[in-house]
Amino acid sequence: MDREIRVRMAPSPTGPFHVGSARTALFNYLFARHHAGAFVLRIEDTDLVRSTPESLQSIYDGLRWLGLGWDEGPGRGGELGPYLQSERLPLYREFVSKLLTEEKAYHCYCTSEELEVRREALRAAGKETKYDGKCKDLAEPERSALEQQGRKSAVRFRMPSGGQTRFTDMIRGEVTFDNSLLDDFVILKSDGFPTYNFAAVVDDAMMRISHVIRGEDGISNTPRQLLLYESMGLPIPQFAHLPLLLGKDRSKLSKRHGSTALSEFRDNGILPEAMLNFLALLGWSRGEQDAEEILSREELIERFDIASVNKSGAVFDLEKLEWMNGHYLRSTPLEKLVELALPYLRQSGLVGKVLSDSHRRHVRNVLALVQERIRYLSDVPSMTAYFFCESLDYDEKAVSKAVKDSDVGQRLEALSTRLEGLREFTKESIEQAVRSLAEELGISAGKLIHPTRAAVTGQGVGPGLFELMEVLGREKCLYRIAAFRSKFLSDAVSG
């Protein structure tokens, strides 16, 4: 009979929630949902100095933003909590004292500084930098003498002397380590907190985790943990080590490669659906020749299979994320896009806090024009500023190109007249006016269109001119054409 499927995400709150962690969380989530199992969130906050409340919050925010809801964990409760390791100290002490009485662990009185010095010496001598076993066999009198001195002690696990430790990784297959490589590692720090290896083992067992799905950087910790499970007689979960997320230089993805905090992507206007889809494809793909890569959460859950996860590291390809985000942005309903873009427009001061209905319609019309051009929501303000501002930011290149022909002033003046006379100011009527004028002047429509674009938007590129002018409105267009002429075309002053 299969054990109940239970997986966990066990981040430590020691920094902004990382995209790599997000991917690990996603794979755990997909595995759990695919098998109708439980997805547990456990916070590994056993590092007193590095853990911060902000980091903790960023974990919650990040997971929620991606929609990776946990079935058990902080804020949700569950039978097997608490889910913060800092609240589970008595449990760890219990297991430690059991190991102590069984002499499978012992007190170590060496200080970090002493250890560091000795390690350096070993390194210098070209030897393995394992713990030298100084406190391994302390007699009772020596121990109490050290206690008497007020020395704090840590607890070390007594490694079995020989043999090998092996396990079958769901992604990599058989992995073997020589026990002789391992040293007596610390399981309980002198501050009374457990170390990662120990706490993770105790908790995974007590929380009845069936599958440990984590990054490849956890692979070399596995033998230590396996030995721990065995020594405490705890059930051993299955392991799956995910390939790492890499930077452009193929080293483990870190800040020096650019943004790694999930919140930065969110703040730049990456959509959670895009992020989720993109992350899922890093190290995993459906095994088909010609497979669609745009996959919804439901499709991901349905297709996900841990066995088809790749073994090799995956470079975080920002360009593909951007493309994918553009795709999701394009398929977002306009009303929703308004909601999504509004914060960015407000933040840049282009749109005020309160929004009248007509104002809102304007925003909507503007977004309809740029929707298929945006890759990030944060692109919206710079791309649409001329729709909201009174004064224009003229792009130098666009302007100089627009005023190249000597008769540009006359053309624009003629166009203004036509525009003024239009009964309706719609993209159709504007187009009609522009094209017929061009024909009358015996020039290509482009000769009229480009200067006009420069005049009304200040830019050389953008949405179609006619629809853009309709959204801008007649008054603004006429005003801007006049302003453009007096600013850049000297012949207009006299005329």
Add this chain to the structure above:
RNA sequence: GGCCCCAUCGUCUAGCCUGGUCCAGGACACCAGAUUUUCAAUCUGGCGACACGGGUUCAAAUCCCGUUGGGGCUACCA
């Protein structure tokens, strides 16, 4: 250094387990063309990879060994 893991286009990958249908398929990026008032989007086409060397075999991207390369770990961090 030691140990562990990994190795198909620039990048993400399919194929590898169960050798032949693969002078290797898809996606992003790039280039060209189409469309167009620009940009974008879209469509079409193109460029582009089995790290190397040995085996095994009638036949190897696929199996085995080695080399090289890359990465990870090597804490009283997680």
